[in-house]
Amino acid sequence: MTAAQIARDVIDRLESGGFAPGQRLVEADLCLRYAAGRQIIREALQHLNALGIVALEPNRGAHVVHVSREDAIMTLELTELLFGLVSRSAARRIAAGADASRLDAAIDELMQSSQSDDRALYMRARRHLFGALSQIAGNAELSRIMDQVRVHAMRAQFGFADFRKGHAQELAEIGHTVMAGDSANAEEQARKYVRSIREALQQL
Amino acid sequence: MTAAQIARDVIDRLESGGFAPGQRLVEADLCLRYAAGRQIIREALQHLNALGIVALEPNRGAHVVHVSREDAIMTLELTELLFGLVSRSAARRIAAGADASRLDAAIDELMQSSQSDDRALYMRARRHLFGALSQIAGNAELSRIMDQVRVHAMRAQFGFADFRKGHAQELAEIGHTVMAGDSANAEEQARKYVRSIREALQQL
DNA sequence: AACCCCCGGATTGTCGACAATCTGTTGACA
DNA sequence: TGTCAACAGATTGTCGACAATCCGGGGGTT
Known part of the structure; x- marks a missing residue:
């Protein structure tokens, strides 16, 4: 298993509650869990640290950072x-003729997975949708940042009740607006989608 | 020297032209340059990779990524x-009573360093100003992202003629508006500042 | 000449061992 | 009983060595 795969798995576990905020991540434990050498584990931890998911104190090891409601x-x-x-x-970009097939496929995948009970499947479909949007947007820097922030956004939402069916529909609609090349509406719909989640969180 | 310090130094060299885009970064060379073990160097390279500054191809080593004008x-x-x-x-935040002393100090530092001929000094002062703003804004995630993007923004501007004196003045004014707690104007001035740089770049 | 296989040098990837550091506990002492 | 220092265990930090991989060049064949 590579460091990137391990980091990915840790993130998945965070999103599904397998690792708790504040939990210590001891290198030796992770070595056993993933059957990997310490080198690899350290690499993965540093990657997670760069993403701001894990805090890395010198000589004290790593722990999952806590996300306050304000954060x-x-x-x-x-x-x-x-x-x-x-x-x-x-x-x-799409209005200018960019290829939208990946986005189209991601929307299908999202709608299908939203019917299933497999949460991991849905999460992956979500990732693919955002990935397709980023890729079409065509800026590597923006994609990189989005990837990072999305993980944090998922953690921010963590604990919410089932946000699946309605949100999948809303996301698909945003995808369709993007495919239609309607940039102004696409931005507004996307912002509204996130805003509604934030406001729901604020009223808790 | 720690991995973080080495990464910092590599970034500085990028900003001052010491490392060219596309240049290979061979571990052994860096070991000699920084008198550090390979472990440390690899750590630094992975950090730079996470920042999107160097590409890391398996078994092929690291090289400085190229920044196209579109990027x-x-x-x-x-x-x-x-x-x-x-x-x-x-x-x-400042309007709500947050401590502005660090920002005040950073503005002073910036104005002083803009008089000097030491480019590194000015760059550091700039960093401190942005750091103070991020810190006062009070969100760790935003600070983290800003740190990353700022490095890329510096690289994007690289090669511009002397952008120091006028820009230092403009940055200081933004800082003063922030200290006055005028959020709407602060945002508009900040955006305008970046926008003017972008537009200058577009007309090349 | 064009092509392909194979090899040597250079470089990166991984492992095991040891040193450095931290934490909690024990026991002496006021 | 409360405090402090030394110790033991656990954990992280670093080094050196070796394995794996890639790249360019040499020689042979068609």
Whole structure:
């Protein structure tokens, strides 16, 4: 197993509650769990540290960082901006003739997975949708940032009740607006989508 | 020397032209340059990879990624949004009573260093100013993202003629608006500042 | 000359061992 | 009983060595 795969798995476990905030991540334990050498584990931990998911104190080891509600709200504020920008850029690109097939496929995948009970499947479909949007938007830097922020946004939402069916529908609609090349509406819909999540979180 | 310090130094060299885009970064060479073990060097390279500054191909080593003009322009688009958000948030926080002393000090440092001929000094002062703004804005996630994007924004501007004196003045004014707690104007000034750089770049 | 196989040098990837550091506990002492 | 220092166990940090992989060149064949 490579360091990137391990980091990915840790993130998945965070999103599904397998690792708790504040939990210590001891290298030796992870070595056993993933049957990997310490080198690989350290690499993965440093990657997670760069993503801001894990804190790495010298000689003290790694632990999952805690996300306060204020953090969550501000992360969603940031997500609103970025998701809006990505959607607008992608729509503009498509209007200019960019290939939309990957986005189309991602929308299908999302709608199908939202019917299933497999949460991991849905999460992956979601990732693919955002990935397709980022890719179409055509800026590597923006994609990179979006990837990072999305993980934090997922953590910010963690614990919410079932946000699946309705949100899948809403996301699909955003995808369709992007495919239609309507950049202004795509941005507004994307921002509204994130905003509604943030406001729900604020009223808790 | 720690991995973080080495990564910092590599970034500085990029900003001052010491490392060229596309240049290979061979571990053994860096070991000699920084008198460090390979472990440390690899750590630094992975950190730079996470920042999107160097590409890391398996078994092929690391090289400095190339920044196309389109990339630079879209990075500055992103920077405009983020710098605006940071400035607005910081101003709001200060209006609500947050401590502004660090920002005040950073503005002084910037103005002083802009008189000097030491480019590295000016760059550090700039970093401190943005750091102070991020810190006052009060969201760790946003700070993290800003740190990353700022490095890319610097690279995007690289090669520009002397952008120091006028820009230092403009940055200081933004800082003062933030300290006055005027969030709307702070955001607009910050965005305008980045926008003017982007537009100058577009007309090349 | 064009093509392909194979090899040597250079470089990266991984492992095991040891040193450095931290944490909690024990026991002496006021 | 409360405090402090030393110790033991656990954990992280670093080094050196070796294995795996890639790249360019040499020689043979068609």
